[in-house]
Structures are given as structure tokens and as C-alpha cells.
Amino acid sequence: MTQKVVVVGAGVVGAACAFHAALAGMDVTVVDRGPVGGGTTSRGEGNVLLSDKQPGPELDLARLSRALWDEAAGELGPDTLEFEPKGGLVVASTAEGLAALRALAVRQEAAGVRAEPVDRVHDLEPHLAPGIPGGVHYPQDAQVQPVLAAAALLRAAVRHGARFHTGEVAAAVTGEDGGITGVRTAAGDLLPADAVVNAAGTWGGEVGRRLGAPVEVLPRRGFVLVTEPLPPLVRHKVYSADYVANVASSDAGLETSCVVEGTRGGTVLIGASRERVGFDTTMNPAVVTRLAAQACRLFPFLREVHMIRAYRGFRPYCPDHLPVVGPDPRVPGVVHACGHEGAGIGLAPGTGALVTAHLLGRPWRGADPAAHTGLLPDRFLTLGGASR
Template sequence: MKVVVVGAGAVGAACAFHAASAGLDVTVVDRGPVGAGTTSRGEGNVLLSDKEPGPELDLARLSRALWDEAGDELGAASFELEPKGGLVVASTGEGLAALGEFVARQARAGVRVERVGNVRELEPHIAPGVPGGVHYPQDAQVQPVLAAAALLRAAVERGARTRTAEVAAAVAGRNGEVTGVRTAAGETLPADAVVNAAGTWGGEVGRRLGAPVEVLPRRGFVLVTEPLPPMVRHKVYSADYVAGVASSDAGLETSCVVEGTRGGTILIGASRERVGFDTTMNPAVVARLAAQACRLFPFLRNTHLIRTYRGFRPYCPDHLPVVGPDPRAPGVVHACGHEGAGIGLAPATGALVTAHLLGRPWRGADPAAHTALLPDRFLTPKGAAQ
């Protein structure tokens, strides 16, 4: 089977890695370098802690195991896989009670959770007076561009090819099935299947392939400090981060997220706002994120920021990724709309896409167990996009 994967970010690289590992003939096409889009604008989160029980958490649990497998196969150090664990903290007693209810649901779904009374035992530099929190030992982090590059390099070692080009349209056979893609330069690449792993541009690529899906951009900022000695041991965030992830509000939302990196810098997030593809720098958002971080970790008041970066999270209206074959265009398989969870969910998405291509389970991914992610959910009975 010839497979063209559109997109060389973390999700596209994972699709290529698993498909090539299964013996498929894979070509990865992107108009830019590996990981140059949304992948390069994220923190590298591999999280279970922020997900309600349901389809996304099911995919995240599989993906967490597959990240460990990738670390064993490719060398965890090559993409800085760090099982640091997460610490979710509440700022009030009421918030702690609400967090407890959320945690109980996650525990019943199989997530490992550890309630913490004195959070300073885990994070000595956190602000005093935090009433409590929850430790998630399964949370981890990767360096996202290195992770995408490692997966794509491994795919090439297994026979995949890469091309720098922009996909302009699908090429269809006499029965409407996809037989390849045509690039903007007019070249035709033959394919039995085309994987739409174009991230924020997944909606546009889907349209060009004859299978539009509603993937929308949500802008976010991340702050980076000067290198410091180890001061933050876990990924630490306030409990309202979970609500921000699930919100569909178009306005600006911020919730405090602080974590260290192996290089010594500290990453500070997270903001979300629906402004289309507007890349304008907003100093007010930077100031708001910095203030929230300083309240959580007071030592940051004396720390310099060295840069900020911003990018777009690709999300679907129901906040679930769209993964699976599209019935409107036989041969098109979607793998996009992961919002801020694309890095964490990439390996499981790649395995699930490969399972759909093979028509059987692959690396623990069974299409029958992930039907809630199929594009069918966005279609009317007549088959038109909603």
C-alpha cells in the first residue's frame, strides 16, 4: 500500500513511523521543515492529568505507553523524554474539593493519582499557603521538534521518503477513490491512501482532498526564562487549566502552567484565544501569564524572560481530534484537530491511523475502540459537512 502523509509535525511523523514499521510504502509531504508548524510552538506535553475520562483519555493512555516504547526503540535521550510527573494545585478549599471530584473520575478510568496535602514536599519553591493538589506520576514531557525529527528519521530508516511540497488537491479514480495527490508544482504522487496530518491546516488540507473537516486555530503564548538551577521539579499547573482546555470561549483565557526543561529554562503558559491566524504579539497576555506564574512561584519575580513564542492549537468544535477514514473520499484518513494535546497523542494517533490502513489492530490501537474519533460525527445523514 502506498501512503502519502501530509504533514511533518509530531502527528504526521508518528503516522509515518508506524505505517513504515508496518511495512507500508510511505511518503511524507510538507511545505516546510520537520516540526516547523504547531509542533515547534508547544511545550512537549505528554499528559493524562488534564483529560476527562472518555475518548481522549483512552487515546492518551495508549499514547503514554507508546512514548515509552518509542524511547526504548529510538533512544529516550534523543528527544528528551522526561517522565517528570505533573502536579495540579488548587488555590482555594473549594477548588481543591472540585479537583478531588475530577481526580476520582480519572482514578476510576485507570489514571494513577496521588493526593498531596503539603505540595511544598514536591515543589519546595512553590508559594506558601497552597491548600493542596494532586500528583500525576504518569505525566511526562518531550522536546517536541526533536521528537518529531526522531520519529521521522526512524520512519525513513524503515523505508519512508520525505518530500518538500505543498499538496494542492487529491487525484481521484473513476469510482471517486483517492489514487494520489497533486502538488502545487503540478507533480502527481500516487497513493492508495492519503493521511491528513496537517495540524492547524488540517481543515484546508481536508477541503483540498475532498473531505473538509472543521479544524480551527486557537492562539497561545509561551514564555521562556533565562537558564536557572533546577527550581521546578514537575509540570505544575493550577486546577483551572483543565477548564480552559475544555472551554469553547472565543475570548482570552489564561491559566498558570510552569515547568522546567533539561536546558535549565522555565516554560510558562498557557493562554488560549480564538483570533484566527493572527500572529500579533500581545504584551498584555505576556504580562498576565508572568503575573500568574510569579504568584505560584515567587522566585520568578527576580528572573529574566529571554523570549516568548506563540502558535496555533488546531482544535475541533467538540475538543476531540478527528482520527480515521472519511466516508466522503475513500482513501482519505484524517489525523488532526488535537488542539494542545497533539504531541502527547501523536504515537497513539499514528498507531490508530496505521490500524485503519491495515484493517486490523496495531501496537495496541484497535479502531473498534476509538469510534468516537471518526469524522462521521461531523457529517449529516446526507454526508455533507456540518
């Protein structure tokens, strides 16, 4: 009998889960209270990065995802995703910072990442500020347009038989053994399911609670600035070496580190900030000012460029800064796929393939559950079965 799967969340991670599950022959329903890609996905830059990850479970998932983004571009067409394998350039402002950056690159290379030390950074990015001592080029780094990518993956899932249902999941429906038999929406609709995938992004913690399997997924607010359209002056995704440290930081205060990249439409995106303020959506001019100043120090030509808008959103993170991907032992049939923080877009295809492998009980498209045990939700559980 065909396995019925309900995917909660129509962002890029949920769309990737639906795509892979439908491709594997499952009966898939995607449910979301809003439009496709309307949540955290619409607030992202489209990062597909290996360069910012330490060796370990997240980098392993990122390497799988990077290969699957290539496959998706081939199957769906690169233009439908605005997939750009542009590469990344990480630069250091001091000799000490450069030494630390290159030490990380050596460890990443040992884990299978292509990392190329660069002394003459202006050969790659002529408009960088003078005096930068060096950096590391990561040719595998890439970019997609997040909402287009989510929509393309979900359309492909629908072509393979998936359905989209608008609604808010209110509760799980379980059988006598406590296992999932479906979900009920706030409007009272019953969606039968053998398995439910929690791909609700920033709201993954709340959805997990409604399913009887809470996980600690918390919001971290971030801002991105957008310039007026320009000629192609920034060739790669360029960021300062302290970005890697900020990604892994648990500091509750404001952290900013410069990330600059061009888009196919000519605009330049400037990030990134991180702060733990709950779900406060307040515009903070001080954050915008700081990000703009850091970007101008990295690329002085930006001082003469107009900013046309700034947007903000919430990155869903777990306390150990790793996503939670896999079946929850407390409620048979619940599979989590959330907590990716700012890396969800890049990690989406690998997450979708890994979730599908868990559902199948065997490897799928290069994803082997036995190779990704560090992402399982049981790492958060106490002996009593409650989430920490």
C-alpha cells in the same frame, strides 16, 4: 501489493503516523511545504499529559499514547526525544477548587490513570507559594522536546523505507469510483497513493477541503514564555486546576491558566493562553504580562528571573474539543489525523498507531479502531454528507 500511503504534514503527529505505517511495512511518503516540525509542533511545550483530560475518548487515546511514548523512548533512545517522565502536579488555590480537582482525579483513576492526592505540595515542589491547600500528583505525566521528537520519529520512519517530499498538497487525484489514487502538489508533482493521511495540524481543515473531505479544524492562538537558564527549581510539570477547565472551554475570548515547568536546558516554560483570533500572529504584551503574573503568584522566585523570549502558535481544535482520527466516509482513502488542539504532541504516538490500524484493518500496537470510534470524522457529518 504494498500499500502506498502519503502523509500530509511533517509535524509530530505526521511523523508518528509515518513511523507506525512504515513499521507496518507500508510504502510511506511524507509531504510538507516546510521543514520537519516547523509548524504547530515547534510552538508547543512538549506536554505528554493524562492529568488534564476528562474520562472519555481523548483520555483513552492519551493512555495509549503514554505507553507508546515509553516504547518510542526505548526504541529510539530517550535523549533523542528529550523524554522526561517527570510527573505532573496540579494545585488548587481554594478548598472548593481542591474538592473539584480531587473529584476529577477519582474519575480519572477509575479510567486507569494514576492520581495521588497531595496535602503537602511543598514536599514535591519546595518553591511553590505558601498557602496552597493541596493538589494531585500525576506520576505518568511526562515531557518531550517536540521538534526533536518529530525529527526522531521521522528519521526512524525513513530507516524503515519512508521518504520525505517538500511541497504543498494542492488536490487529491481520484479514480472512477471516487477513491484516492494520489495527490498533486502545487508544483505539479504527482504522488501516487492508496491512502492519504491528513496530519496537517492547524491547516488540517484546508487540507481536508483540498482532498474533498473538509473537516472543521480551527486555530486557537497560544503564547509560551521562556526564562533565562536556571538551576533545577521546578521538578514537575506544575499547573493550576483551572487549566483543565480552560482546555475544554469553547469561549472565544482570552483565557489564561498557569502552567510552569523546567526543561533539560535549564529554562522555565510558562503558559498557557488560549484565544480564538483566526490566524492573527500579533504579539500581545497584555497576554505575556498576565501569564508572567500568574506564574509569579505560583512560584514567587520567578519575580527575580529574566524572561528571554515569548513565542506563539496556533492550536488546531475541533468544535467538540476532540481530535478527528480515522477514515473519511466521503472519499475512500482519506484518513484524518488532526484537530488535537494543545494535546497533539502527547497524543501523537497513539494517533499514529490508530491511523495505521485503520489502514491495516486490524489492531496495531495496542490501537484497536473499535475502541476509538468517538474520534471518527463521521461525527461531524450530516445525512447529506457535508461537514457542519
